[in-house]
Amino acid sequence: xxxxxxxxxxxxxxxFYRLSLRTVQDLINKKEISQKEVLKSILGRINxxxxxxxxFITIFDxxxxxxxxxxxxxxxxxxxxxxxxxxxxxxxxxxxENYIAPxxxxxxxxxxxxxxxxxxxxxxxxxxxxxxxxxxxxxxTRNPYDLSRIPGxxxxxxxxxxxxxxxxxxxxxxxxxxxxxxxxxxGVVGMKPTYGRVSRYGLVAFASSLDQIGVFARNVYDCAIxxxxxxxxxxxxxxxxNLPQExxxxxxxxxxxxxxxxxxxxxxxxxxxxxxxxxxxxKIFSVIEFLSRSGAKIxxxxxxHTEYAVATYYIIAPSEASSNLARYxxxxxxxxxxxxxxxxxxxVINMYRKTRQEGFGAEVKRRIMLGTYSLSSxxxxxxxxxxxxxxxxxxxxxxxxxxxxxxxxxxxxxxTAFKLxxxxxxxxxxxxxxxxxxxxxxxxxxxxxIPCGYDNQGLPIGLQLIAPHFKESNLLKLxxxxxxxxxxxxxxxxxxx
Ligand code: GLN
Numbered sequence: 001x002x003x004x005x006x007x008x009x010x011x012x013x014x015x016f017y018r019l020s021l022r023t024v025q026d027l028i029n030k031k032e033i034s035q036k037e038v039l040k041s042i043l044g045r046i047n048x049x050x051x052x053x054x055x056f057i058t059i060f061d062x063x064x065x066x067x068x069x070x071x072x073x074x075x076x077x078x079x080x081x082x083x084x085x086x087x088x089x090x091x092x093x094x095x096x097e098n099y100i101a102p103x104x105x106x107x108x109x110x111x112x113x114x115x116x117x118x119x120x121x122x123x124x125x126x127x128x129x130x131x132x133x134x135x136x137x138x139x140x141t142r143n144p145y146d147l148s149r150i151p152g153x154x155x156x157x158x159x160x161x162x163x164x165x166x167x168x169x170x171x172x173x174x175x176x177x178x179x180x181x182x183x184x185x186x187g188v189v190g191m192k193p194t195y196g197r198v199s200r201y202g203l204v205a206f207a208s209s210l211d212q213i214g215v216f217a218r219n220v221y222d223c224a225i226x227x228x229x230x231x232x233x234x235x236x237x238x239x240x241x242n243l244p245q246e247x248x249x250x251x252x253x254x255x256x257x258x259x260x261x262x263x264x265x266x267x268x269x270x271x272x273x274x275x276x277x278x279x280x281x282x283k284i285f286s287v288i289e290f291l292s293r294s295g296a297k298i299x300x301x302x303x304x305h306t307e308y309a310v311a312t313y314y315i316i317a318p319s320e321a322s323s324n325l326a327r328y329x330x331x332x333x334x335x336x337x338x339x340x341x342x343x344x345x346x347x348v349i350n351m352y353r354k355t356r357q358e359g360f361g362a363e364v365k366r367r368i369m370l371g372t373y374s375l376s377s378x379x380x381x382x383x384x385x386x387x388x389x390x391x392x393x394x395x396x397x398x399x400x401x402x403x404x405x406x407x408x409x410x411x412x413x414x415x416t417a418f419k420l421x422x423x424x425x426x427x428x429x430x431x432x433x434x435x436x437x438x439x440x441x442x443x444x445x446x447x448x449x450i451p452c453g454y455d456n457q458g459l460p461i462g463l464q465l466i467a468p469h470f471k472e473s474n475l476l477k478l479x480x481x482x483x484x485x486x487x488x489x490x491x492x493x494x495x496x497x
Contacts, residue, residue, distance in 0.1 A: 016041035021074065021168040021222040028073050035073050035117070042075055042119060046166045049497045052147060055160040057138045058088050059120035072115025076226070077161045077170040080121035081128055082213065083202040084108050091204050092124045092136035092154075095359030096334040105202020106234040107171065107213055114229045119167050122157030126361045127325065128178055128206045130154045131433045134424050135363045142420070143186060144497045145459055149417040152182030155216070159186040162216045164497055169226050170216040175207050176313050177412075177437025179214045180449035184412035184462020187451045189223045189479070191215050194469045195444035196241040199234030207320035210313075210441045220450065220480040224248035227472060243470065251473045252480045260294045260481055263474075266301035266405035271436055276414045279455040284411050284463055287452050290486050291409075299405060303397040308390050309439040314431055315374050315387035316442075322371025325364070330355030366427065395443045402468045407478055411436055412449040412462035436464060446472050450479045453489055 010018050016038045019027070027033045039062060046059060057080045078084060081091045083101035085108075090096045104112070111118075125135040133141040133156025141156040143149040144164040151160045155172030159182035162170050172179040174192035183190025192214040203213055213230060217223035228248040234240045267288060272281060292298045329352045330336035337354035360368070374383035401408065414435060423430040440447040446469070449462040463482075467475040 014041060017045040017165045019168070020219055021217065021225055022219075024075075024168065025073060025225075038073070039075065039117065042167060045164075046119070049144070049164050049166065052142060052497055053144060053160050053164055053166075054139050054141050055122055055157040055164065055166060056120045057090055057092065057123050057136075057157070060087070060118060062117075074111065074114055074116045074169075074226075075119055075167055076111060076116050077119045077122050077158060077167040078108070079124055079155050079158050079170070079172045081124060081173055081204040081206075082107065082171060083204070084118055084121070087121065089121070089204065090138065091128070092126045092138060093360065093364070094137040094335055095328050095355070097137065099334045101202075103202065106199035106236055107230045108202065110229050110232055111226075122155070122161055122170060122172075124157055125154035126364050127204070127321070128154040128173055128175055129321070129363050129367050131177070131181060131430055132418075132420075132423065133157060133182070134420065135361055137361060140420060143417045145187065146417065146457070147497070148419055149459070150185070150420055150422075152185035152413075152417065154178040154182075156182045158216045159183055159188060159190065162186070162188045162218055168218060169222050171226070171230070172214055172216055173203055173206075174212055174214050174437075174441065175210045176317060176441050177434045179216065180412050180437050180447055180462065180464060181434065183216055183449040184451075184464075185417040185460060187454075187460030189217045189220055189448070189450050190462075191223050191227060191448045191472070191475070192440070192446060193227065193231055193472050194446045195441075196239050197243075197446070197470065197472065198230050199232075199237040199240045201234055201236040205324040207317040208324065209320060210317060212441075220476055220483050221249065221252060224252055224476050224480075227476065231472060241470070246473055248473055248476050251477060255477045255481050255484075257295065259477060260291065260296050263407060263478070264297040264299060264405040265291060265407045265409050266299055266401050268301050268303045268306070268401070268408055268410055270303050270306035271410035276411060277416060277455065280411050280414070280416070280461050283453045283461045284409065287463055287482060287486055288409060291482070294485070301401045301405060301408070303394075303401060303439065305390065305393045305397050306439055309394055309442060310431055310435055312387045312390045312394065313434070313438045313442060314370070315383050316391060318367040318371035319374045319384050320371070322368045322375065325360075325368055328356065328359065330359075335359040363427075391442050394439055398439070398443045398445060398466075406467070406471075406474065408466040410464045410466070412464040413437070416455045416457070416459035416461060440466050445469060446475055448475050448479055450483060451488070452482075452486070
Protein backbone atom coordinates (compact mmCIF):
# COMPACT_ATOMS: atom_id res chain seq x y z
CA UNK A 1 0.00 0.00 0.00
CA UNK A 2 1.41 3.39 -0.97
CA UNK A 3 1.60 6.10 1.67
CA UNK A 4 0.13 9.55 1.20
CA UNK A 5 3.60 11.03 0.64
CA UNK A 6 4.40 8.43 -1.98
CA UNK A 7 1.20 9.24 -3.88
CA UNK A 8 2.06 12.93 -3.62
CA UNK A 9 5.46 12.35 -5.24
CA UNK A 10 3.93 10.13 -7.91
CA UNK A 11 1.70 13.03 -8.87
CA UNK A 12 4.50 15.55 -8.60
CA UNK A 13 6.64 13.59 -11.06
CA UNK A 14 3.68 12.23 -13.04
CA UNK A 15 4.89 8.68 -12.39
CA PHE A 16 1.42 7.19 -12.68
CA TYR A 17 2.87 3.84 -13.67
CA ARG A 18 3.75 3.37 -10.01
CA LEU A 19 0.12 3.45 -8.91
CA SER A 20 -1.80 0.27 -8.23
CA LEU A 21 -4.61 -0.70 -10.57
CA ARG A 22 -7.12 -0.02 -7.80
CA THR A 23 -5.81 3.53 -7.28
CA VAL A 24 -5.70 4.20 -11.04
CA GLN A 25 -9.30 3.06 -11.38
CA ASP A 26 -10.37 5.15 -8.35
CA LEU A 27 -8.67 8.29 -9.63
CA ILE A 28 -10.13 7.88 -13.11
CA ASN A 29 -13.53 7.38 -11.55
CA LYS A 30 -13.15 10.64 -9.68
CA LYS A 31 -11.87 12.29 -12.89
CA GLU A 32 -8.61 13.19 -11.18
CA ILE A 33 -6.46 11.66 -13.87
CA SER A 34 -7.20 10.57 -17.42
CA GLN A 35 -6.58 7.28 -19.17
CA LYS A 36 -4.25 9.09 -21.51
CA GLU A 37 -2.03 10.34 -18.67
CA VAL A 38 -1.76 6.85 -17.20
CA LEU A 39 -1.12 5.22 -20.54
CA LYS A 40 1.54 7.79 -21.39
CA SER A 41 3.28 7.12 -18.10
CA ILE A 42 3.13 3.35 -18.63
CA LEU A 43 4.53 3.59 -22.16
CA GLY A 44 7.22 5.98 -20.92
CA ARG A 45 8.22 3.50 -18.24
CA ILE A 46 8.39 0.70 -20.81
CA ASN A 47 10.64 2.88 -22.94
CA UNK A 48 12.87 3.52 -19.98
CA UNK A 49 13.47 -0.07 -18.80
CA UNK A 50 12.49 -2.48 -21.56
CA UNK A 51 15.93 -2.57 -23.24
CA UNK A 52 17.46 -3.93 -20.06
CA UNK A 53 14.67 -6.34 -19.19
CA UNK A 54 13.13 -7.67 -22.44
CA UNK A 55 9.82 -8.44 -20.75
CA PHE A 56 7.82 -8.04 -23.96
CA ILE A 57 7.78 -9.81 -27.30
CA THR A 58 5.32 -7.33 -28.80
CA ILE A 59 4.36 -3.87 -27.55
CA PHE A 60 1.22 -2.44 -29.10
CA ASP A 61 1.18 1.03 -30.60
CA UNK A 62 -1.21 3.50 -29.13
CA UNK A 63 -2.05 6.84 -30.61
CA UNK A 64 -2.36 8.67 -27.36
CA UNK A 65 -5.32 10.57 -28.66
CA UNK A 66 -8.14 9.47 -26.44
CA UNK A 67 -8.86 11.60 -23.46
CA UNK A 68 -11.81 9.76 -22.17
CA UNK A 69 -12.72 9.55 -18.54
CA UNK A 70 -14.38 6.24 -19.15
CA UNK A 71 -14.54 4.67 -15.72
CA UNK A 72 -13.63 1.28 -17.09
CA UNK A 73 -9.89 1.23 -17.57
CA UNK A 74 -7.64 -1.72 -17.08
CA UNK A 75 -4.13 -1.58 -18.55
CA UNK A 76 -2.80 -5.13 -18.72
CA UNK A 77 -0.06 -7.20 -20.38
CA UNK A 78 -0.80 -10.67 -21.76
CA UNK A 79 1.49 -13.68 -21.90
CA UNK A 80 2.25 -14.49 -25.51
CA UNK A 81 0.45 -17.84 -25.45
CA UNK A 82 -2.98 -16.23 -25.06
CA UNK A 83 -4.68 -15.16 -28.29
CA UNK A 84 -5.71 -11.58 -29.00
CA UNK A 85 -7.52 -11.31 -32.31
CA UNK A 86 -5.43 -9.79 -35.08
CA UNK A 87 -2.26 -9.78 -32.99
CA UNK A 88 0.81 -11.96 -33.12
CA UNK A 89 0.81 -14.93 -30.71
CA UNK A 90 4.28 -16.47 -30.77
CA UNK A 91 4.49 -18.66 -27.63
CA UNK A 92 8.12 -17.56 -27.57
CA UNK A 93 8.77 -19.84 -30.56
CA UNK A 94 10.22 -19.40 -34.02
CA UNK A 95 7.54 -21.76 -35.31
CA UNK A 96 4.85 -19.16 -34.45
CA GLU A 97 7.00 -16.10 -35.07
CA ASN A 98 4.52 -14.60 -37.54
CA TYR A 99 1.32 -16.28 -36.42
CA ILE A 100 -1.61 -13.89 -36.13
CA ALA A 101 -4.43 -15.05 -33.87
CA PRO A 102 -7.76 -15.24 -35.73
CA UNK A 103 -9.87 -14.92 -32.57
CA UNK A 104 -9.84 -13.66 -28.99
CA UNK A 105 -9.29 -16.04 -26.09
CA UNK A 106 -12.32 -16.02 -23.79
CA UNK A 107 -10.34 -14.29 -21.03
CA UNK A 108 -9.50 -11.54 -23.52
CA UNK A 109 -13.19 -11.07 -24.30
CA UNK A 110 -14.00 -10.87 -20.58
CA UNK A 111 -11.21 -8.35 -20.04
CA UNK A 112 -12.29 -6.26 -23.03
CA UNK A 113 -15.73 -5.79 -21.57
CA UNK A 114 -14.10 -4.73 -18.30
CA UNK A 115 -12.25 -1.92 -20.09
CA UNK A 116 -8.93 -3.63 -20.76
CA UNK A 117 -6.26 -1.81 -22.70
CA UNK A 118 -3.78 -4.43 -23.83
CA UNK A 119 -0.27 -3.04 -23.51
CA UNK A 120 1.54 -5.91 -25.18
CA UNK A 121 2.43 -9.60 -25.24
CA UNK A 122 5.00 -10.79 -22.75
CA UNK A 123 8.05 -12.98 -23.18
CA UNK A 124 7.98 -16.59 -22.05
CA UNK A 125 9.86 -19.86 -22.27
CA UNK A 126 9.14 -21.47 -25.62
CA UNK A 127 5.64 -23.02 -25.43
CA UNK A 128 5.72 -22.34 -21.66
CA UNK A 129 8.31 -25.08 -21.17
CA UNK A 130 10.86 -23.83 -18.70
CA UNK A 131 11.44 -22.21 -15.35
CA UNK A 132 13.71 -19.31 -16.28
CA UNK A 133 12.50 -17.56 -19.48
CA UNK A 134 15.79 -18.49 -21.10
CA UNK A 135 14.33 -20.74 -23.81
CA UNK A 136 12.42 -18.02 -25.70
CA UNK A 137 13.27 -17.53 -29.36
CA UNK A 138 12.95 -13.80 -28.61
CA UNK A 139 15.81 -13.67 -26.12
CA UNK A 140 16.10 -13.93 -22.36
CA THR A 141 14.20 -11.80 -19.87
CA ARG A 142 16.14 -10.42 -16.89
CA ASN A 143 15.18 -10.17 -13.24
CA PRO A 144 14.73 -6.48 -12.33
CA TYR A 145 16.23 -7.11 -8.87
CA ASP A 146 19.49 -8.31 -10.39
CA LEU A 147 20.02 -8.19 -14.13
CA SER A 148 22.43 -11.12 -14.01
CA ARG A 149 19.67 -13.39 -12.74
CA ILE A 150 16.69 -15.17 -14.23
CA PRO A 151 13.16 -13.91 -13.51
CA GLY A 152 11.72 -17.43 -13.25
CA UNK A 153 9.46 -18.92 -15.87
CA UNK A 154 7.76 -19.70 -17.95
CA UNK A 155 5.72 -16.47 -17.52
CA UNK A 156 8.89 -14.49 -16.76
CA UNK A 157 7.92 -11.59 -19.03
CA UNK A 158 4.62 -11.01 -17.23
CA UNK A 159 6.28 -11.20 -13.80
CA UNK A 160 9.00 -8.74 -14.80
CA UNK A 161 6.59 -6.33 -16.51
CA UNK A 162 4.58 -6.11 -13.27
CA UNK A 163 7.59 -6.05 -10.92
CA UNK A 164 9.35 -3.26 -12.82
CA UNK A 165 6.32 -0.97 -13.15
CA UNK A 166 5.81 -1.53 -16.88
CA UNK A 167 2.20 -2.59 -16.20
CA UNK A 168 0.12 -2.84 -13.02
CA UNK A 169 -1.21 -6.34 -13.83
CA UNK A 170 -0.63 -9.13 -16.32
CA UNK A 171 -1.96 -12.54 -17.31
CA UNK A 172 0.18 -15.66 -17.32
CA UNK A 173 -0.38 -19.38 -17.51
CA UNK A 174 0.55 -22.00 -14.94
CA UNK A 175 0.99 -25.64 -15.92
CA UNK A 176 3.58 -26.56 -13.32
CA UNK A 177 4.23 -23.30 -11.50
CA UNK A 178 4.73 -20.81 -14.31
CA UNK A 179 2.83 -18.05 -12.53
CA UNK A 180 3.74 -18.71 -8.90
CA UNK A 181 7.45 -19.36 -9.43
CA UNK A 182 8.28 -16.18 -11.43
CA UNK A 183 5.99 -14.17 -9.12
CA UNK A 184 8.06 -15.41 -6.16
CA UNK A 185 11.39 -14.68 -7.84
CA UNK A 186 10.32 -11.17 -8.92
CA GLY A 187 8.60 -10.15 -5.68
CA VAL A 188 5.01 -9.87 -6.96
CA VAL A 189 1.67 -11.56 -6.34
CA GLY A 190 0.83 -14.49 -8.62
CA MET A 191 -2.33 -16.56 -8.61
CA LYS A 192 -3.25 -19.78 -10.36
CA PRO A 193 -6.97 -20.49 -10.00
CA THR A 194 -8.43 -24.00 -9.72
CA TYR A 195 -8.19 -26.11 -12.88
CA GLY A 196 -11.56 -25.52 -14.57
CA ARG A 197 -12.12 -22.11 -12.99
CA VAL A 198 -10.84 -20.09 -15.96
CA SER A 199 -11.55 -20.88 -19.59
CA ARG A 200 -8.57 -22.18 -21.55
CA TYR A 201 -10.21 -21.30 -24.87
CA GLY A 202 -7.61 -19.32 -26.80
CA LEU A 203 -4.71 -20.37 -24.56
CA VAL A 204 -2.23 -22.27 -26.73
CA ALA A 205 -2.21 -25.78 -25.28
CA PHE A 206 0.89 -27.17 -23.58
CA ALA A 207 -0.41 -29.87 -21.21
CA SER A 208 -4.19 -29.64 -21.34
CA SER A 209 -4.95 -31.44 -18.06
CA LEU A 210 -2.72 -28.99 -16.16
CA ASP A 211 -2.79 -25.64 -18.00
CA GLN A 212 -4.55 -22.76 -16.31
CA ILE A 213 -4.58 -19.01 -16.92
CA GLY A 214 -3.95 -16.74 -13.93
CA VAL A 215 -2.93 -13.30 -12.72
CA PHE A 216 0.16 -11.26 -11.77
CA ALA A 217 -0.23 -8.08 -9.73
CA ARG A 218 1.70 -5.90 -7.31
CA ASN A 219 -0.82 -6.42 -4.52
CA VAL A 220 -3.59 -8.82 -3.59
CA TYR A 221 -6.46 -6.40 -4.24
CA ASP A 222 -5.31 -5.79 -7.83
CA CYS A 223 -5.02 -9.54 -8.27
CA ALA A 224 -8.62 -9.90 -7.08
CA ILE A 225 -9.83 -7.25 -9.56
CA UNK A 226 -8.48 -9.25 -12.50
CA UNK A 227 -9.29 -12.68 -11.05
CA UNK A 228 -12.97 -11.86 -10.66
CA UNK A 229 -13.13 -10.86 -14.32
CA UNK A 230 -11.49 -14.00 -15.69
CA UNK A 231 -13.03 -16.56 -13.29
CA UNK A 232 -16.23 -16.96 -15.29
CA UNK A 233 -17.88 -19.91 -16.94
CA UNK A 234 -17.34 -20.44 -20.65
CA UNK A 235 -19.00 -23.17 -22.69
CA UNK A 236 -16.19 -23.09 -25.25
CA UNK A 237 -13.94 -24.97 -22.80
CA UNK A 238 -15.47 -28.30 -21.82
CA UNK A 239 -13.39 -28.46 -18.61
CA UNK A 240 -14.63 -25.06 -17.44
CA UNK A 241 -16.88 -25.51 -14.41
CA ASN A 242 -20.22 -23.72 -14.37
CA LEU A 243 -20.09 -21.77 -11.11
CA PRO A 244 -21.54 -18.35 -10.41
CA GLN A 245 -19.11 -15.47 -10.83
CA GLU A 246 -17.74 -14.35 -7.46
CA UNK A 247 -17.05 -10.82 -6.24
CA UNK A 248 -13.54 -11.36 -4.89
CA UNK A 249 -12.85 -7.66 -4.29
CA UNK A 250 -16.01 -7.40 -2.19
CA UNK A 251 -14.92 -10.47 -0.20
CA UNK A 252 -11.63 -8.79 0.65
CA UNK A 253 -13.48 -6.05 2.52
CA UNK A 254 -14.81 -8.67 4.92
CA UNK A 255 -11.37 -9.85 6.09
CA UNK A 256 -10.99 -9.17 9.80
CA UNK A 257 -9.68 -10.68 13.05
CA UNK A 258 -12.52 -13.19 13.11
CA UNK A 259 -11.63 -14.54 9.69
CA UNK A 260 -8.15 -15.39 10.88
CA UNK A 261 -9.34 -16.85 14.20
CA UNK A 262 -11.53 -19.33 12.40
CA UNK A 263 -9.04 -20.85 10.04
CA UNK A 264 -6.75 -23.84 10.23
CA UNK A 265 -3.49 -23.87 8.31
CA UNK A 266 -1.49 -26.98 7.46
CA UNK A 267 2.29 -26.86 7.16
CA UNK A 268 3.43 -29.79 5.01
CA UNK A 269 6.63 -31.22 6.43
CA UNK A 270 7.73 -32.49 2.99
CA UNK A 271 8.08 -28.86 1.81
CA UNK A 272 10.74 -27.96 4.35
CA UNK A 273 13.31 -30.46 3.26
CA UNK A 274 17.08 -30.15 3.23
CA UNK A 275 18.38 -28.10 0.36
CA UNK A 276 15.86 -25.30 0.75
CA UNK A 277 17.53 -21.94 1.21
CA UNK A 278 17.72 -21.12 4.91
CA UNK A 279 16.40 -17.55 4.57
CA UNK A 280 13.34 -18.88 2.74
CA UNK A 281 12.60 -21.30 5.59
CA UNK A 282 13.02 -18.49 8.13
CA LYS A 283 10.81 -16.00 6.30
CA ILE A 284 8.01 -18.52 5.77
CA PHE A 285 8.11 -19.47 9.46
CA SER A 286 8.01 -15.85 10.56
CA VAL A 287 4.74 -15.46 8.62
CA ILE A 288 3.42 -18.72 10.11
CA GLU A 289 4.27 -17.50 13.64
CA PHE A 290 2.57 -14.21 12.92
CA LEU A 291 -0.58 -16.02 11.76
CA SER A 292 -0.52 -18.20 14.85
CA ARG A 293 -0.23 -15.08 17.09
CA SER A 294 -3.19 -13.62 15.18
CA GLY A 295 -5.33 -16.59 16.16
CA ALA A 296 -5.09 -19.05 13.24
CA LYS A 297 -4.67 -22.69 14.16
CA ILE A 298 -1.45 -24.12 12.76
CA UNK A 299 -0.87 -27.82 12.33
CA UNK A 300 1.91 -29.87 10.77
CA UNK A 301 0.53 -32.05 7.97
CA UNK A 302 2.00 -34.64 5.65
CA UNK A 303 1.76 -34.96 1.87
CA UNK A 304 3.74 -38.19 1.59
CA HIS A 305 3.82 -38.49 -2.20
CA THR A 306 5.35 -35.04 -2.75
CA GLU A 307 8.72 -36.55 -3.62
CA TYR A 308 7.23 -38.18 -6.72
CA ALA A 309 5.58 -35.02 -8.06
CA VAL A 310 8.42 -33.78 -10.26
CA ALA A 311 8.91 -37.19 -11.92
CA THR A 312 5.16 -37.59 -12.40
CA TYR A 313 4.79 -34.13 -13.91
CA TYR A 314 7.73 -34.58 -16.27
CA ILE A 315 6.01 -37.65 -17.73
CA ILE A 316 2.45 -36.34 -17.89
CA ALA A 317 3.21 -32.80 -19.13
CA PRO A 318 5.58 -33.86 -21.97
CA SER A 319 3.17 -36.67 -22.99
CA GLU A 320 0.34 -34.18 -23.41
CA ALA A 321 2.71 -31.70 -25.05
CA SER A 322 3.90 -34.24 -27.61
CA SER A 323 0.32 -34.71 -28.69
CA ASN A 324 -0.61 -31.00 -28.56
CA LEU A 325 2.44 -29.90 -30.52
CA ALA A 326 1.82 -32.36 -33.36
CA ARG A 327 -0.29 -29.63 -34.98
CA TYR A 328 2.80 -27.55 -35.84
CA UNK A 329 3.75 -29.19 -39.09
CA UNK A 330 4.36 -26.28 -41.44
CA UNK A 331 0.91 -26.71 -43.00
CA UNK A 332 -1.68 -25.68 -40.46
CA UNK A 333 0.18 -23.05 -38.44
CA UNK A 334 3.13 -20.75 -38.60
CA UNK A 335 6.63 -21.37 -39.84
CA UNK A 336 7.24 -23.62 -42.84
CA UNK A 337 10.70 -24.76 -43.84
CA UNK A 338 11.60 -23.91 -47.39
CA UNK A 339 14.98 -25.56 -47.40
CA UNK A 340 15.69 -28.45 -49.74
CA UNK A 341 16.71 -31.79 -48.34
CA UNK A 342 18.69 -34.69 -49.71
CA UNK A 343 16.74 -37.29 -47.74
CA UNK A 344 14.97 -40.20 -49.37
CA UNK A 345 11.72 -39.54 -47.56
CA UNK A 346 8.71 -38.48 -49.55
CA UNK A 347 8.62 -34.74 -49.99
CA VAL A 348 5.93 -33.83 -47.45
CA ILE A 349 7.56 -35.79 -44.63
CA ASN A 350 10.79 -33.99 -45.27
CA MET A 351 8.96 -30.73 -45.01
CA TYR A 352 7.42 -31.69 -41.62
CA ARG A 353 10.78 -32.83 -40.31
CA LYS A 354 12.67 -29.76 -41.48
CA THR A 355 9.98 -27.41 -40.23
CA ARG A 356 10.10 -28.91 -36.73
CA GLN A 357 13.86 -29.19 -36.75
CA GLU A 358 14.22 -25.51 -37.60
CA GLY A 359 11.12 -24.18 -35.87
CA PHE A 360 11.40 -25.70 -32.37
CA GLY A 361 14.12 -25.00 -29.83
CA ALA A 362 16.07 -27.64 -27.88
CA GLU A 363 13.83 -27.78 -24.78
CA VAL A 364 10.65 -28.22 -26.83
CA LYS A 365 12.29 -31.01 -28.81
CA ARG A 366 13.38 -32.66 -25.56
CA ARG A 367 9.79 -32.56 -24.26
CA ILE A 368 8.37 -33.96 -27.50
CA MET A 369 10.85 -36.83 -27.37
CA LEU A 370 10.18 -37.51 -23.67
CA GLY A 371 6.45 -37.48 -24.28
CA THR A 372 6.50 -39.60 -27.41
CA TYR A 373 8.66 -42.14 -25.61
CA SER A 374 6.36 -42.35 -22.55
CA LEU A 375 3.32 -42.79 -24.77
CA SER A 376 4.82 -45.36 -27.13
CA SER A 377 3.16 -48.76 -27.01
CA UNK A 378 5.99 -50.62 -25.24
CA UNK A 379 6.37 -48.02 -22.49
CA UNK A 380 2.89 -46.60 -22.00
CA UNK A 381 2.05 -48.78 -18.98
CA UNK A 382 5.43 -48.40 -17.37
CA UNK A 383 5.56 -44.61 -17.64
CA UNK A 384 2.39 -42.77 -18.62
CA UNK A 385 -0.12 -45.03 -16.89
CA UNK A 386 2.02 -45.29 -13.79
CA UNK A 387 2.41 -41.50 -13.68
CA UNK A 388 -1.38 -41.16 -13.83
CA UNK A 389 -1.69 -43.49 -10.85
CA UNK A 390 0.85 -41.51 -8.85
CA UNK A 391 -0.98 -38.32 -9.81
CA UNK A 392 -4.07 -39.81 -8.16
CA UNK A 393 -2.08 -40.52 -4.98
CA UNK A 394 -0.83 -36.93 -4.91
CA UNK A 395 -4.41 -35.72 -5.34
CA UNK A 396 -5.56 -37.97 -2.48
CA UNK A 397 -2.80 -36.65 -0.20
CA UNK A 398 -4.21 -33.15 -0.62
CA UNK A 399 -7.82 -34.30 -0.15
CA UNK A 400 -6.88 -36.01 3.12
CA UNK A 401 -5.14 -32.87 4.37
CA UNK A 402 -7.98 -30.57 3.30
CA UNK A 403 -10.36 -32.65 5.42
CA UNK A 404 -8.51 -31.22 8.40
CA UNK A 405 -7.28 -27.77 7.34
CA UNK A 406 -8.47 -24.82 5.24
CA UNK A 407 -5.11 -23.79 3.80
CA UNK A 408 -1.64 -25.06 3.17
CA UNK A 409 1.32 -22.71 3.54
CA UNK A 410 4.67 -23.58 2.01
CA UNK A 411 7.56 -21.95 0.18
CA UNK A 412 6.93 -21.25 -3.52
CA UNK A 413 10.50 -22.11 -4.54
CA UNK A 414 13.45 -23.86 -2.88
CA UNK A 415 15.83 -20.97 -3.74
CA THR A 416 15.64 -17.33 -4.75
CA ALA A 417 16.44 -16.30 -8.37
CA PHE A 418 19.44 -18.14 -9.77
CA LYS A 419 22.01 -16.80 -12.22
CA LEU A 420 21.32 -16.64 -15.95
CA UNK A 421 22.83 -19.72 -17.58
CA UNK A 422 23.25 -21.56 -14.28
CA UNK A 423 20.79 -24.38 -15.01
CA UNK A 424 20.09 -24.08 -18.71
CA UNK A 425 22.38 -26.99 -19.61
CA UNK A 426 21.23 -29.14 -16.70
CA UNK A 427 17.55 -29.96 -17.33
CA UNK A 428 17.24 -32.06 -14.17
CA UNK A 429 18.33 -29.16 -11.93
CA UNK A 430 15.98 -26.88 -13.84
CA UNK A 431 13.06 -29.32 -13.38
CA UNK A 432 13.82 -29.62 -9.66
CA UNK A 433 13.27 -25.90 -9.20
CA UNK A 434 9.54 -26.64 -9.73
CA UNK A 435 9.39 -29.06 -6.81
CA UNK A 436 6.98 -26.98 -4.64
CA UNK A 437 4.71 -25.67 -7.38
CA UNK A 438 4.01 -28.82 -9.40
CA UNK A 439 1.95 -30.82 -6.84
CA UNK A 440 -0.73 -28.14 -6.82
CA UNK A 441 -1.17 -28.45 -10.62
CA UNK A 442 -1.27 -32.24 -10.50
CA UNK A 443 -4.13 -31.97 -7.99
CA UNK A 444 -5.86 -29.13 -9.90
CA UNK A 445 -5.83 -26.90 -6.80
CA UNK A 446 -5.76 -23.09 -6.63
CA UNK A 447 -2.42 -21.67 -5.50
CA UNK A 448 -0.92 -18.28 -4.92
CA UNK A 449 2.50 -16.81 -4.29
CA ILE A 450 2.85 -13.61 -2.32
CA PRO A 451 6.03 -11.70 -1.50
CA CYS A 452 7.32 -12.28 2.02
CA GLY A 453 10.67 -10.50 2.19
CA TYR A 454 14.15 -10.76 0.75
CA ASP A 455 17.23 -12.92 1.18
CA ASN A 456 20.54 -11.40 2.24
CA GLN A 457 21.32 -10.46 -1.37
CA GLY A 458 18.11 -8.47 -1.63
CA LEU A 459 16.35 -11.07 -3.80
CA PRO A 460 12.62 -11.60 -3.27
CA ILE A 461 11.18 -14.63 -1.46
CA GLY A 462 7.70 -16.01 -2.20
CA LEU A 463 5.25 -17.63 0.18
CA GLN A 464 2.84 -20.12 -1.34
CA LEU A 465 -0.78 -20.51 -0.24
CA ILE A 466 -2.86 -23.46 -1.44
CA ALA A 467 -6.60 -23.92 -0.82
CA PRO A 468 -9.19 -26.60 -1.66
CA HIS A 469 -10.73 -26.57 -5.13
CA PHE A 470 -12.69 -23.42 -6.02
CA LYS A 471 -11.73 -21.62 -2.79
CA GLU A 472 -9.97 -18.77 -4.62
CA SER A 473 -11.89 -16.32 -2.52
CA ASN A 474 -10.40 -17.70 0.72
CA LEU A 475 -6.97 -17.74 -0.84
CA LEU A 476 -7.24 -14.06 -1.70
CA LYS A 477 -8.59 -13.25 1.77
CA LEU A 478 -5.73 -14.90 3.62
CA UNK A 479 -3.19 -13.35 1.23
CA UNK A 480 -4.81 -9.94 1.81
CA UNK A 481 -4.69 -10.38 5.58
CA UNK A 482 -0.98 -11.25 5.47
CA UNK A 483 -0.20 -8.39 3.10
CA UNK A 484 -1.98 -5.84 5.28
CA UNK A 485 -0.88 -7.00 8.69
CA UNK A 486 2.46 -8.75 8.51
CA UNK A 487 5.34 -6.35 8.98
CA UNK A 488 7.31 -6.81 5.79
CA UNK A 489 10.77 -5.37 5.53
CA UNK A 490 10.91 -2.77 2.78
CA UNK A 491 13.79 -2.44 0.41
CA UNK A 492 14.99 1.03 -0.35
CA UNK A 493 13.93 1.28 -3.92
CA UNK A 494 10.67 -0.36 -4.89
CA UNK A 495 11.76 -0.43 -8.52
CA UNK A 496 15.27 -1.65 -8.80
CA UNK A 497 15.92 -0.95 -12.45
N1 GLN B 1 8.64 -25.17 -15.34
C1 GLN B 1 7.60 -26.08 -15.68
C2 GLN B 1 7.89 -26.69 -17.03
O1 GLN B 1 8.88 -26.41 -17.56
C3 GLN B 1 6.29 -25.40 -15.63
C4 GLN B 1 5.92 -24.67 -16.84
C5 GLN B 1 4.56 -24.04 -16.78
O2 GLN B 1 3.92 -23.98 -15.72
N2 GLN B 1 4.10 -23.61 -17.92
O3 GLN B 1 7.14 -27.46 -17.55
